[in-house]
Amino acid sequence: MASIRDIKRRRDSISSTEQITKAMKLISTVKLQKSKAKAEESKPYYGMMYDTIGSMLRKSGNIDHKYLKAGDSKRKAVIVITSNRGLAGGYNSNIVKLVHGNDNFTPELTDVYAVGRKGKEALARKGYKIAEDYSEVINEPIYRDAADITMELLDAFGQNRIGEIYLAYTSFKNTVTQIPTLKKLLPVEMEKGSEKTDLTLMNYEPDEDQVLDSIIPKYMSSMIYGALLEAVASENGARMAAMDSATNNAEEMIEELGLAYNRARQGSITQELTEIIAGANAIS
Secondary structure, three states: OOOOOHHHHHHHHHHHHHHHHHHHHHHHHHHHHHHHHHHHHHHHHHHHHHHHHHHHHOOOOOOOHHHOOOOOOOOEEEEEEEEOOOOOOOHHHHHHHHHHOOOOOOOHHHEEEEEEEHHHHHHHHHEEEEEEEEEHHHOOOOOOHHHHHHHHHHHHHHOOOOOEEEEEEEEEOOEEEEEEEEEEEEEEEEEEEEEEHHHOOOOOOOOOOOOOHHHHHHHHHHHHHHHHHHHHHHOOOOHHHHHHHHHHHHHHHHHHHHHHHHHHHHHHHHHHHHHHHHHHHHOO
16 A cells, blocks of 8 residues: 555645646637637638539539649658647547558658648658658648648649649547548549539630639648648647546546545554554553
8 A cells, every 4th residue: 555655745746737737728728719710710711612613623524634633653642730749639640540541641652741740750650751841830820831832732743743632631620529631632523513503514714724723723722721720720629628638537536546645644543543552551
């Protein structure tokens, strides 16, 4: 049985940890409110961009465009959005599993464009090539960051260094639910619509090549920017939940150690009284 001193030291240590987890939970809660608002404000924009591109392509017939067919290269690029910090439950590991557990990606033929050190480090240990590191972007994402990443990837796609581009991030559903999500960005693939209006062909001015050359990079930038904002909100939500769980666990452990401390103290007092009585009897 642990001594009174050991129990007290352990209880004090857990109490200090509880104070830290409480503080981190409060910080994550404040950050979550801000990041959640940004994600919700931008979601209609990139959601409409996705629907618009889908509608255009469904009504365009068969277009032979470089962004609508896979490149000659067998290498695939995946933008992996994680965090720079841990203590967020399974937030980072879920994205790593999403990529590493997917049959489309092998370490030998996959280039990782990492946004977040945790995902970069985990995938590098598994043998994936880290083509670019944009870890600082996740601290405060702006649209310009997404546009720069898009231009870098489109340049690699145009030079046939990569043949397909994917996006792996955590979609924010609500405060307690975040969904690891994988989307294919290039070549652009949209589900064929079944409505009669889809049979009306789209007219392009001046021509489809110039229009798609202009709008698809904006579509990609919008999708990446939206993913960055959702990832930040998801990270703060996951960290808040993890710190709340850690705080609750600490409280339970402190309560159990309190009972153990009282039992040990009571046993020590009983033993001292027994020794005193035994000594008094021996004298008499």
